[in-house]
Amino acid sequence: MDHLIEKVAVIGSGVMGSQIAAHIANAGIPVLLLDIVLKDKPDRNFLALNALEKLKKADPSPFMHAKNVKLIRPGNIEDDLARLSDVDWIIEAVLEDPKVKSDLYKKIDGARKPGSVISSNTSTIPLHVLTAGQSDAFARDFLVTHFFNPPRYMRLLELVTGPQTHDGAADMIRDFCDKRLGKGVVPCKDTPGFIANRLGVFFIQCAVNAAFDMGITVEEADAVFGKPTGMPKTGVFGLLDLIGLDLMPHIAESFMATLPADDAYRAVNITHPLIDKMIADGYTGRKGKGGFYRINKSEAGKVKESVDLKTGDYRESKKAKLATVESAGKNLRALCETDDKIGKYTWTVLAQALSYVASLVPQIADDIVAVDAGMRLGFNWKFGPFELIDKLGAGWFAERLKAEGKPVPDFLQKAANRSFYRIEGGKLDYLGTDGDYHPVARPEGVLLLADVKRASKPVLKNGSASLWDIGDGVVCFEFHTKMNAIDPDTFALLQKSVETIAGSKGRYKALVVYNEAEHFSAGANLGLALFALNIAMYPAIEDLIKKGHATYQAVKYAPFPTVAAPSGLALGGGCEITLHCAAVQAHAETYIGLVECGVGIVPGWGGCAQMLNRAFGAKKRFGGPIPPVAKLFETISMAKVAKSAFDARDLMYLRPTDGITMNRDRLLFDAKQRALDLARDYKPPEPFTLNLPGPTGRAALNLAIDGFKLAGKALPHDVTVSKALAAVLCGGEHDLTAPTTEQQILDLEFREFMKLVRTPETVARIEYTLKTGKPLRN
Numbered sequence: 001m002d003h004l005i006e007k008v009a010v011i012g013s014g015v016m017g018s019q020i021a022a023h024i025a026n027a028g029i030p031v032l033l034l035d036i037v038l039k040d041k042p043d044r045n046f047l048a049l050n051a052l053e054k055l056k057k058a059d060p061s062p063f064m065h066a067k068n069v070k071l072i073r074p075g076n077i078e079d080d081l082a083r084l085s086d087v088d089w090i091i092e093a094v095l096e097d098p099k100v101k102s103d104l105y106k107k108i109d110g111a112r113k114p115g116s117v118i119s120s121n122t123s124t125i126p127l128h129v130l131t132a133g134q135s136d137a138f139a140r141d142f143l144v145t146h147f148f149n150p151p152r153y154m155r156l157l158e159l160v161t162g163p164q165t166h167d168g169a170a171d172m173i174r175d176f177c178d179k180r181l182g183k184g185v186v187p188c189k190d191t192p193g194f195i196a197n198r199l200g201v202f203f204i205q206c207a208v209n210a211a212f213d214m215g216i217t218v219e220e221a222d223a224v225f226g227k228p229t230g231m232p233k234t235g236v237f238g239l240l241d242l243i244g245l246d247l248m249p250h251i252a253e254s255f256m257a258t259l260p261a262d263d264a265y266r267a268v269n270i271t272h273p274l275i276d277k278m279i280a281d282g283y284t285g286r287k288g289k290g291g292f293y294r295i296n297k298s299e300a301g302k303v304k305e306s307v308d309l310k311t312g313d314y315r316e317s318k319k320a321k322l323a324t325v326e327s328a329g330k331n332l333r334a335l336c337e338t339d340d341k342i343g344k345y346t347w348t349v350l351a352q353a354l355s356y357v358a359s360l361v362p363q364i365a366d367d368i369v370a371v372d373a374g375m376r377l378g379f380n381w382k383f384g385p386f387e388l389i390d391k392l393g394a395g396w397f398a399e400r401l402k403a404e405g406k407p408v409p410d411f412l413q414k415a416a417n418r419s420f421y422r423i424e425g426g427k428l429d430y431l432g433t434d435g436d437y438h439p440v441a442r443p444e445g446v447l448l449l450a451d452v453k454r455a456s457k458p459v460l461k462n463g464s465a466s467l468w469d470i471g472d473g474v475v476c477f478e479f480h481t482k483m484n485a486i487d488p489d490t491f492a493l494l495q496k497s498v499e500t501i502a503g504s505k506g507r508y509k510a511l512v513v514y515n516e517a518e519h520f521s522a523g524a525n526l527g528l529a530l531f532a533l534n535i536a537m538y539p540a541i542e543d544l545i546k547k548g549h550a551t552y553q554a555v556k557y558a559p560f561p562t563v564a565a566p567s568g569l570a571l572g573g574g575c576e577i578t579l580h581c582a583a584v585q586a587h588a589e590t591y592i593g594l595v596e597c598g599v600g601i602v603p604g605w606g607g608c609a610q611m612l613n614r615a616f617g618a619k620k621r622f623g624g625p626i627p628p629v630a631k632l633f634e635t636i637s638m639a640k641v642a643k644s645a646f647d648a649r650d651l652m653y654l655r656p657t658d659g660i661t662m663n664r665d666r667l668l669f670d671a672k673q674r675a676l677d678l679a680r681d682y683k684p685p686e687p688f689t690l691n692l693p694g695p696t697g698r699a700a701l702n703l704a705i706d707g708f709k710l711a712g713k714a715l716p717h718d719v720t721v722s723k724a725l726a727a728v729l730c731g732g733e734h735d736l737t738a739p740t741t742e743q744q745i746l747d748l749e750f751r752e753f754m755k756l757v758r759t760p761e762t763v764a765r766i767e768y769t770l771k772t773g774k775p776l777r778n
Contacts, residue, residue: 004088004172004176005029005088005089005172005176005180006029006030006088007029007030007031007032007086007087007088007089008021008024008029008030008031008032008087008088008089008090008091009031009032009033009034009083009084009087009089009090009091010024010031010032010033010034010091010093011034011035011077011090011091011092011093011094011104011108012034012035012092012093012094012095012121013033013034013035013047013048013050013051013074014051014093014094015149016093016121016147016149016151017033017035017051017091017093017094017121018033018051018052018054018055018062019055019058019062019149019150019151019152020091020093020121020147020151021033021072022055022062022063022068022069022072022151022152023062023147023151023152023181024181025063025068025069025071025072026063026064026065026068026152026181026588026646027180027181027662028068028071029071029180030071030072030073031071031072031073032073032075032080032083032084032087033048033051033052033072033073033074033075034048034074034075034076034077034080034081035047035048035051035076035077036076036077036078037076037077037078037079044076044078044079045074045075045076047076048074048075048076049074051074052069052072052074055069055072056069060150060152060153060643061152061643062150062151062152063152064152064588064643064644064645064646064647065644065646065647065650077104077107081107081108081110081111082111084108084111084112084113084116085111085112085113086113087112087113087116088116088117089116089117089118089119089172089173089176090108090112090116090117090118090119091119091120091121091145092104092105092108092118092119092120092121093120093121096122096123096124096125096254098125098129098130101120101122101125101130102130102132102133102134105118105130105134105138106134109134109135109137109138114137115141116141117141117142117143117169117172117173118138118141118142118143119142119143119144119145119173120142120144120145121144121145121146121147122144122146123146123193123194123197124192124193124251124254124255124258126190126191126192126258127142127143127144127160127161127162127190128162128190130142130144131162131164136164139162139164139165140164140165140166140169141165141166141169142162142164142165142169143159143160143161143162143165143169143170143173144158144159144160144161144190144194145157145158145159145173145177146158146159146160146188146194148196148377148378153589154377154378155182155183155184155377155664156183156184156186156196156373156374156377156378157177157181157183157184157185157186158186158188158194158195158196158374158378159173159174159177159185159186159187159188160187160188160189160190160194161187162190178443178663179445179662179663179666180662181662182588182589182661182662182663182664183663184373184377184663184665186365186370186373186374186377187365187366187370188364188365188370188374189362189363189364189365189366191363191364192254192255192258192259193251193254193255194364194374195364195365195370195371195374195375195378196374196375196377196378196379197251197378198255198360198364199353199356199357199360199371199374199375199385200375200378200379201248201251201252201255201265202264202265202268202352202353202356203349203353204236204239204240204248205252205265205268205269205270206268206348206349206352206353207221207225207236207349207353208236208237208240208272208275209268209270209272210345210348210349211236211237211309211345212272212274212309214341214344214345214348215310215341216309216341216342216345217306217308217309217320218236218237218292218293218306218307218309219306219317219318219319219320220320220322220342220345221235221236221237221345222234222235222236222237222238222320223235223319223320223322223325224322224325224335224342224345224346225349228325228328228332228335229332229346229350229383229388230381230382230383230388231379231380231381231382232379232380232381237291237292237293237306238292238293240285240291240292241285241286241290241291241292241293242285242286243285244284244285244286244287244288245275245278245279245283245284245285245288245291246279246284246285246288248275249271249279252269255269256269264352264356264359265356268352274307274309274312277312278291278307278312290305290314291307292306292307293305293306293307293317294306294314296314303316304316304317305317322342324338324340324342324343325342332388332391332392333391333392333393333396336350336392347400350388350392351400351401351404351406353385354385354388354389354392354397355401355406355407355408355409355412357371357385357386358385358386358389358409358411358412359407359409359410359411361411361433362433367430367432367433367438368384368386368420368430368431369430369440371384371385371386372384372385372386372387386420386421386430387420387421389412389420390419390420390421393419394412394415394416394417394418394419394420395415395416395417395418397412398412398413398415398416411433414433414435415431418431419431421440422437423454424437425455426454426455426456427439427440427451427454427455428440428451428454442665443665445666445669445670446665446666446669447470447666447668447669447672448516448665448668449468449470449476449478449514449515449516449668450516452468452469452470452476453468456468456469459475459497459500460493460496460497460500461493462489462492462493463481463489464479464480464481464486464487464489464490464493465477465478465479465480465481465489465490465493465494466478466480466493467493467497467500469508470512470668470672471672472672472676473506473507473508473509473510473676473679474508474509474510474511474512474672474675474676475497475501475508475510475511475512476511476512476513476514476668477493477494477497477511477512477513477514478514478515479515479517479520479521480515480517481525483519483521483522483569484515484517484519484520484521484522484574485521485522485523485524485525485526485527486521486523486524486525486548486573486574486577487524487525487528488543488544488547491547491548491550491551492547494551494554494555495550495551495554497511498511498551498554498555498558501558501560502558502559502560508560509560509676509679510560510561510562510563510672510675510676510678510679510682511555511558511560511561511562511563511675512562512563512564512565512668512671512672512675513562513563513564513565513577513578513581514564514565514566514667514668514671517568518568519567519568519569519570520566520567520568520569520570520574520590521566521569521570521571521573521574521577522569522571522572522574523571523572523573523574523575523595523596524544524572524573524604524605526599526766526769526770527770529541529544529757529766530763530766530767530770533757533763533766534763538754538757538758541754541757542750542754545604545605545749545750545753545754546750548573548576548604548605548606549605549606549746549749549750552576552577552580552605552606553580553606553746555577555580555581556580556581556582556684556685557684557685557687558684559682559684560679560682561582561583561675561678561679561682562580562581562582562583562675563581563582563583563584563585563671563672563674563675563678564577564578564581564583564584564585564586564671565584565585565586565587565667565668565670565671566578566584566586566587566590566592567586567587567589567590567664567667568587568589568590568591569591569592570590570591570592570593571591571592571593571594571595571641572594572595572596572603572607573605574592575592575593575594575595575607575653576594576603576605576606576607576610577605578592578653579606579607579610579611579614579653580606580610582678582682582684582685583657583658583659583674583675583678584654584655584658584659585658585659585660585661585667585670585671585674586645586648586654586658586659586660586661587645587660587661587662587664587667588644588645588646588660588661588662589644589645589664590642590644590645590648591641591642591643591644592641592642592645592648592653592654593639593640593641593642593651593653594607594611594635594636594639594653595639595641596636596639597636597637597638597639597721597722597725598639598765598769598775599762599765599766599769599775600717600721600756600759600761600762600763600764600765600766601721601753601756601757601762602636602721602724602725602728602749602752602753602756603636603749604749604750604753605749606746606749607636607749608632608636608725608728608729608745608748608749609742609745609746609749611632611635611636611652612628612629612632612690612692612729612745613688613690613742614652614655615628615629615631615632615652616628616690618652625691625692625693625697625736626693626697626700629692629693629697629701629729629730630700630701632652632729633701633722633725633726633729635651635652636725636729637721637722637725639775642654645660646660659674687741687742687743688741688742689739689740689741689742690731690739690740690745691736691737691738691739691740692729692730692731692734692736692740692745693730693731693736694730694731694732694733694734694735694736695730695733696736697726697729697730697731697736698723698726698727698730701722701723701726701729701730702723702726705719705722705723705726706719715777715778716761716778717759717761717762717765717778718777720756720759720761721756721762724752724755724756725752727748727752728745728748728749728752731744731745731748732744732748732751761778764776764778765778
């Protein structure tokens with residue numbers, strides 16, 4: 001159905017409106033961006049034009065590729081409403097004022113084409129209020145599409161329909177937002193705050209109140225409601241700094257005006273004088289002078305400080321090390337049962353927040369699946385509220401609430417001692433409000449490895465990786481180390497997987513490399529490498545490089561197609577495996593690159609060789625052997641990482657023929673289909689040879705490197721590493737007239753890699769990166 005939307009208009013060019021327009025442009029759709037006319041500005045399109053300039057400078061960028069800005073056409077609602085006559089979807093993102101919106105809607109209704117869809121990005125005003133006084137035709141085509149900020153990066157889109165909204169409008173928008181914008185579209189009821197803001201704001205308020213009441217520091221609160229509970233590392237107070245302390249009173253005002261008289265939010269909506277004073281003094285978070293955290297800059301350097309909730313004074317911030325949390329580990333119930341202030345704090349907040357959630361189904365959503373998806377996608381929780389209750393145990397949770405004299409929601413009582421989710425016959429079911437279990441349905445075109453793993457056992461497995469049968473003769477190779485770092489066991493299982501598929505006598509016909517972690521792979525396991533280097537176990541490093549070469553070559557020249565399906569970070573060795581696959585189906589938010597130079601080495605598992613082959617085979621390139629080498633040298637020596645899959649095409653990490661999937665949940669299905677398409681008449685590639693520039697090219701690059709050193713742009717070890725890279729990319733001593741084979745380039749990679757790892761400067765870089773997560777310049 002997504003082909004029905006060929007042009008979109010966004011009215012309102014503020015932060016949300018402009019970024020929604022940018023993300024629609026990311027889908028390749030032309031966008032009309034309109035706003036009011038400012039009478040004191042000479043250009044009647046000033047607001048929309050100014051918004052575009054801000055979009056170009058924003059970091060992180062709302063655009064997946066810089067060229068997408070050209071798809072946005074600025075205008076104003078006085079001169080350009082007639083342009084709505086050829087628009088398929090009109091998104092309103094103006095002030096949260098019902099009268100302003102109502103007046104605008106009447107103008108839109110008179111200018112739009114019949115059947116076009118209108119939606120509001122409101123997060124506070126109910127749909128029935130917005131459609132009041134509008135035409136029946138308007139009401140049939142109207143819905144709420146609540147994007148989360150920033151729209152490119154936050155996957156949640158809350159979809160609210162009214163009793164008059166026709167199914168075709170909702171289906172068209174759902175399909176487009178899912179497939180073209182990559183959204184997790186969650187259906188919501190027409191209630192204040194919908195799902196994520198209603199629950200998220202309540203949770204934050206409970207956590208803040210309890211911290212003040214129980215003498216919990218901001219660091220302690222953020223340490224509890226971070227990784228231990230499956231929430232982002234910003235925690236509670238860090239999250240408030242991110243979204244802005246001054247936003248919360250506005251949200252509270254809206255909720256107090258619209259929520260039912262008996263809603264539990266009214267009891268927790270407590271104002272704290274300290275927070276009021278911080279807002280008044282300009283301490284509104286990251287956008288202000290600071291918030292609960294700030295960076296204090298002085299001659300001595302930068303010091304991170306945090307607010308003392310008792311005194312209101314700033315003090316040096318110290319990471320909270322909580323023995324209670326460490327002792328409980330992943331056992332959330334054990335954490336809540338601990339009889340100290342941390343355990344009591346955790347229970348106090350979760351008891352309030354989770355019982356509130358349980359009391360709101362089915363008022364805010366038809367089922368718990370929508371509620372959990374809303375919090376996972378909108379607030380980046382690892383577990384939704386009902387998944388958290390399952391971790392505690394629904395029966396235990398209800399009994400403790402009852403024992404403490406707290407109300408037990410009807411739905412929680414109905415669950416009794418059952419879990420809200422169960423696995424039955426390898427399928428995931430959820431508990432409905434009718435008291436029965438129902439299957440968790442996946443949309444057509446969605447294939448999750450998590451579902452495959454529930455229903456089957458791996459074909460092969462070791463501590464670092466697994467091989468799964470995903471149906472139709474396709475198998476999936478999954479990394480599962482920390483950050484999916486690649487180690488010898490990864491190579492061992494990948495080699496065995498290639499042999500298993502090749503020897504399966506037609507049972508298996510294609511391989512997909514994919515996982516459902518946050519990041520595809522951070523590259524080589526640097527910790528293992530550093531250990532070997534510190535005790536001078538150079539033969540172990542040599543063996544690791546040779547195994548990498550052999551394994552990736554086996555993947556490349558396998559008699560069956562291999563498809564890499566990366567998402568998130570795909571760095572170093574994680575990038576190199578994608579370079580060796582027959583095809584790549586990348587998630588749009590793939591950040592891929594050969595970053596080895598940043599840690600003092602050159603790509604060691606065939607990255608240079610494969611990138612050279614791409615550069616010399618590119619249709620659009622300058623003649624001669626030096627231009628493609630120079631382009632690659634810049635990319636690899638500067639450790640450039642693509643900022644999206646579209647950007648990766650420019651850097652040649654992806655080929656023009658490689659696919660891009662916008663929705664993360666559709667990535668495995670798309671990769672599988674690509675593998676099946678290739679398998680029909682697949683022939684592995686032939687080894688390549690290249691005429692590299694040799695010593696002449698290396699001399700030219702070395703001259704440029706020395707120039708950077710003289711200009712102060714390159715430090716001593718930068719020079720060493722860059723010259724090693726130049727030697728590889730230029731083909732070493734091979735003469736321009738004699739073709740250089742792929743194996744000879746791999747040999748050069750090995751030679752230069754082993755030279756570099758023997759230097760103390762490279763060891764220092766690796767050690768520093770492991771310790772800080774940042775590159776060392778030396």
